[in-house]
Amino acid sequence: MKVLVVDDLALNRKLLRVTLASGGHETVEAEDGIEALEKLAGGGFDAVITDILMPRMDGYRLCYEIRRDEDFYRLPIIIYSSTYLTEADEHLALSVGADRFIRKPAGAEVILAALSQLRAAPRRPSAAWPTQDLDTLKEYSEGLVRKLEQRNRELEAAQERLAATIEELRKSEEHYRALFDLSPLPMWVRDPETLAIQAVNAAAVEHYGYSRDEFLAMTLEDLLPPEEVARFEADDKSSPNRRAAGVWKHRKKDGSLIDVDIYTHDLALGGRPLRLVVLRDVTEQRMLEEQFRQAQKMEAVGRLASGIAHDFNNLLTAILGFSDVLTERLGKPEPYPEIKEIRRAGERAAALTRQLLAFSRQQVLSPEVINLNAGVADLEKMLRRVLGEDLELSTVLDPHLGRVRADPGQIDQVIVNLAVNARDAMPAGGRLTIETRNVDLDEDYAREHVTVRPGPYVMLAVSDTGTGMDEHTKSRIFEPFFTTKEQGKGTGLGLSTIYGIVKQSGGNIWVYSEPGHGTTFKIYLPRVEEPLAAAAPGTRAGAAESLEGYETVLVAEDDGAIRLLAQLALERHGYTVLAANGGEAALEIVRSRRGPIHVLVTDVLMSGMSGPELASRVTTLLPGIKVLFMSGYSEAAVAGHGDFADQTAFLEKPFTTEALVRKVRLLLSG
Numbered sequence: 001m002k003v004l005v006v007d008d009l010a011l012n013r014k015l016l017r018v019t020l021a022s023g024g025h026e027t028v029e030a031e032d033g034i035e036a037l038e039k040l041a042g043g044g045f046d047a048v049i050t051d052i053l054m055p056r057m058d059g060y061r062l063c064y065e066i067r068r069d070e071d072f073y074r075l076p077i078i079i080y081s082s083t084y085l086t087e088a089d090e091h092l093a094l095s096v097g098a099d100r101f102i103r104k105p106a107g108a109e110v111i112l113a114a115l116s117q118l119r120a121a122p123r124r125p126s127a128a129w130p131t132q133d134l135d136t137l138k139e140y141s142e143g144l145v146r147k148l149e150q151r152n153r154e155l156e157a158a159q160e161r162l163a164a165t166i167e168e169l170r171k172s173e174e175h176y177r178a179l180f181d182l183s184p185l186p187m188w189v190r191d192p193e194t195l196a197i198q199a200v201n202a203a204a205v206e207h208y209g210y211s212r213d214e215f216l217a218m219t220l221e222d223l224l225p226p227e228e229v230a231r232f233e234a235d236d237k238s239s240p241n242r243r244a245a246g247v248w249k250h251r252k253k254d255g256s257l258i259d260v261d262i263y264t265h266d267l268a269l270g271g272r273p274l275r276l277v278v279l280r281d282v283t284e285q286r287m288l289e290e291q292f293r294q295a296q297k298m299e300a301v302g303r304l305a306s307g308i309a310h311d312f313n314n315l316l317t318a319i320l321g322f323s324d325v326l327t328e329r330l331g332k333p334e335p336y337p338e339i340k341e342i343r344r345a346g347e348r349a350a351a352l353t354r355q356l357l358a359f360s361r362q363q364v365l366s367p368e369v370i371n372l373n374a375g376v377a378d379l380e381k382m383l384r385r386v387l388g389e390d391l392e393l394s395t396v397l398d399p400h401l402g403r404v405r406a407d408p409g410q411i412d413q414v415i416v417n418l419a420v421n422a423r424d425a426m427p428a429g430g431r432l433t434i435e436t437r438n439v440d441l442d443e444d445y446a447r448e449h450v451t452v453r454p455g456p457y458v459m460l461a462v463s464d465t466g467t468g469m470d471e472h473t474k475s476r477i478f479e480p481f482f483t484t485k486e487q488g489k490g491t492g493l494g495l496s497t498i499y500g501i502v503k504q505s506g507g508n509i510w511v512y513s514e515p516g517h518g519t520t521f522k523i524y525l526p527r528v529e530e531p532l533a534a535a536a537p538g539t540r541a542g543a544a545e546s547l548e549g550y551e552t553v554l555v556a557e558d559d560g561a562i563r564l565l566a567q568l569a570l571e572r573h574g575y576t577v578l579a580a581n582g583g584e585a586a587l588e589i590v591r592s593r594r595g596p597i598h599v600l601v602t603d604v605l606m607s608g609m610s611g612p613e614l615a616s617r618v619t620t621l622l623p624g625i626k627v628l629f630m631s632g633y634s635e636a637a638v639a640g641h642g643d644f645a646d647q648t649a650f651l652e653k654p655f656t657t658e659a660l661v662r663k664v665r666l667l668l669s670g
Helices: 010-022 033-040 059-068 087-095 108-120 134-168 172-182 202-208 212-216 226-238 283-330 337-359 372-387 408-424 443-448 494-504 560-572 583-592 611-621 635-641 657-669
Strands: 002-006 026-030 047-050 077-081 100-103 187-190 197-200 246-251 257-269 272-281 368-370 391-396 403-406 430-441 455-464 508-513 519-528 552-556 576-580 599-603 626-631 650-652
Touching (some): 002 010, 010 026, 033 047, 047 108, 077 108, 187 202, 197 212, 226 246, 283 560, 283 657, 368 372, 368 408, 372 430, 372 455, 403 519, 408 430, 408 494, 494 508, 494 519, 576 583, 583 611, 599 611, 599 657, 611 626, 650 657
Parallel strands (some): 391 430, 552 576, 552 599, 599 626
Antiparallel strands (some): 187 272, 246 257, 368 403, 455 519, 508 519
16 A cells, blocks of 8 residues: 655654555655645555644644545545544544544554555545534644644754664664663563563663663562562453553662553564563652642541531530520539539530631631741740650751741640650650751742742751651541540540641641651741731739620521520620521611610621621611621631631630620720
């Protein structure tokens, strides 16, 4: 057969020429669709093999033009391309007249078999060809040209290096050998039966660290860790050709394991069956994918935790509040033991929900510009008591440390929690080191850590010489309720709380650990240039502030228990309370009431109408009215509804009845 080969790359055309020549076919070459149409006009062709991505005219348009020409519209057409690999793109190729769509790279036997089949049973041209209009093809062509320009830029350097060598190649075996030696990807040739490595290129020698002689004395199984050998043997039973394509783990000479994406291709050089193995190191790519999956999992768990904590906070508000109401009504100096136990259990549950909210980044923070060195110094004495005499504590603090914006109380909690975890990991004693340092995380670091943005940071590192962790444990340590401690010795919320605090502060946390080699937690908080926060003035001693009042308070809350609790607490202190089951009911009260309403107390998230929306409408009707928001959520759920930085206008659930009345009194006194 006389075959017209159309491809803009000389190397690809030459590979096809060698392949077709081995099957006894004659070839004529063209660099793009326009040149192909010019050569087709001379006649005498039996088939066309074309790439897709080419300048001037791509493979889709070439098929389209061939099928529209009455002189050669019956020619068999094979599209041979690595540019598109989806079913939609293959469908487009067939719809404009291609008879076959073969993906690169394919063996000579695939291409020769396709030509043989088309010769024996040519496909009849369809009356519906081509089914695509020119506008669709033009849109595809413009996209192809842009991709061609990008690809040409990427390949230009490699083509320049290979051009001189390729021009001198005359035999197919020499051709393959040159490509093998010059490839930037690691490659070797092995015996498909014995797995012995017969040849190896320079890229493999450099990447793996073995010398060429060491490689030639090895088999494939020498490169596999034990668990991969077992998988390979199991794979071999179901696939006797032992291709081993796909992603596998390989061991480099330094002992490190890498993930490699393997492509294999059968060769017949000198009449001997061999297998070409092309490898691509995907270790970094898989690491980033795993980081991304882990980040998504933590986000999903965080949303679930915040929802649970929010609903639970409503229940705890009622439990704690009605415990106070019951104690007051009984009138005893000391509450009954049963009531004390109810309240104590409620307070413990409230502490757990605060930890859940911290993990899910829903807690209320009071960020200030601080220096971490001061916090570490303030905690050092207390930490020495917590760690005990058999543990050594050392600090390495950067004297020129930058400043960060964070809640100092929460950062103290992070340091203490990490120190306690380190203590538990060193039951036989050891050393705990706390370090601070200014760091600049660059683009390279950000590429390896998907949640990091490049820029200046302050690093807080807490390292121990304890038992360390394996990979499975490291992958789960920040999950709520995951713990390695025995039952009853911990809730599993310590590290998840740390994770939430760091994330809510705009930072990142990473753990480095190996069994028997200790653990290091590194926390990176964005560095700021603002001055340190001024010290809060001391509270002036004086008489206790009266909580009594006479004003009218409108309470909007769709949870009946909390609505009743707020009503009872405020009425006990002299306030007139108007209770509304949600936003619409509250608006009706405002519209119908003739007397004044001094304060609106509303939940932030209610069914129907949200608290901020209600507040906006009420303040329009009653200018000057004070507003107090309540919520079991905080930043993520609430920040989108308004600014709650002023804590006199925001009350976090669960709250005590005294805290509610005090907030109302502060608003009215302000």
